[in-house]
Amino acid sequence: MYDPTRLAALVAVSEAGSITRAAERLGYTAPALSQQLAKLEREAGTVLLVRHHRGARLTAAGELLVARARRVLDELDRARHELAQLSGLSGGRLRIGTFPSAGIHLLPPALSAFRRAHPDVELSVAEFEPPAGVSAVADGAVDLALTHTYEPADPEPLPRSVRAEVLLVEELVLVTAPGHALSAGTDRLPLTGLAGQPLISMAPHHPRRRGVEAALAAAGAAPAVVMETPGYAVVCALASAGLGVAVVPEMVARMASTPVGVRRLEPSTLRRTISVVHRAEETDAAAGTLRALLRGAFGRTGGGVGAV
Incomplete structure (x- = not known):
């Protein structure tokens, strides 16, 4: 078997x-x-x-x-x-926290499957920019939350009352305007190839991404447009318009609403890890069921850079 x-x-x-x-x-x-x-x-x-x-x-x-x-x-x-269902999952309430890109691209299929199987469970979704979702779980504001970390970055310890389960690890990739010379190759682009390129940056007010952008700065990428929002949709739109290049998670690049050129980077150590966090002493059947659905949805999330 x-x-x-x-x-x-x-x-x-x-x-x-x-x-x-x-x-x-x-x-x-x-x-x-x-x-x-x-x-x-x-x-x-x-x-x-x-x-x-x-x-x-x-x-x-x-x-x-x-x-x-x-x-x-x-x-x-x-x-x-x-x-x-046989265990009596026929009522109650499940509160979920998420960050924007997971809430748009990955949470809905899992919640749809959950709703079909358990229509009597009341669902609510709140948005938290990481790591706020971790605190929301620890404080009891939500039952579980999707969150992320970046590499390279200093590790952030979890509260003792919270556990994290890794769902997906994805590379950060380069996005450019369509037809840009840097996105033309099929092999990985060394970070040194970004030297002198105008970088669309969100890092000044986003501690979790400072390590990534420090690595890009060390390779010679020069900050150009500085964003005041952690959202990636505008970043991809600015890159699409030729205002600079950006480095974003692969999932974001694949799902960009504006046309972009995409290329993998070398080394492949710039990454984002998506996890689901829950209380360590969790006994709620609804939360456990949704976590199982998320494992299946994230684990079978396919596609690559070529799918952009």
């Missing part, structure tokens, strides 16, 4: 296009994910992936197993929902 964790790993690689990117999204190291895939290949008795210099692609056997794996994983999610 196939291990669902390994099946989810194969699905993630098929969607991310590489073991490294899939590992980052699942919160694993690349060697650990490779070990899981090797075990799955032994279970299957055949080669499922072919590695190449740009990532990995599925073999015919891998394609077949991924199609079946998606059905299995969806059935397991459905079983969790139905078991929650």
Whole structure:
């Protein structure tokens, strides 16, 4: 019998296009994910992936197993929902905190699935710019919250009453006006390639992003337009209009409402980690069920830079 964790790993690689990117999204190291895939290949008795210099692609056997794996994983999610219903999840209230990009792109599918399974649970959503959502959970203002951290950055300890579960690790990528020379290549752009480029910056009043922009400044990127909002939509619009270049999370680049050029950076150590935080002594069935849905939604979030 196939291990669902390994099946989810194969699905993630098929969607991310590489073991490294899939590992980052699942919160694993690349060697650990490779070990899981090797075990799955032994279970299957055949080669499922072919590695190449740009990532990995599925073999015919891998394609077949991924199609079946998606059905299995969806059935397991459905079983969790139905078991929650049997446990009496037929009322009450669930309060969720989120930050803007997750609230727009990632939370709605999970909440939609939750509502279909548990229509009698009252839902409310509040917006918190990280790390305010962590405090809201600790203070009891919400039951769980989506939050993020950036790398490089100084670590921020969680309150003792709160636990965090990593849902997604994504790279930060370069966004430019369409046709910009820096977005023309298919290989990774060294950070030194940003030297002298006007950088659209939000860091002066955003402590969590100062480490990232310090790394960009060290590479020679020069601040141009300084933003007074942590929102990324305007940043991408300004980059699209040719007012400078910007470095944003990959998900933001893929979902940009204005046309942008996109390119991965080297090294790939500029990252954003999205987590769900909850109280350490959580016993609420509704919160636990939504966390399971979020794990499934984030873990199978596919696409890459080429999808912009």
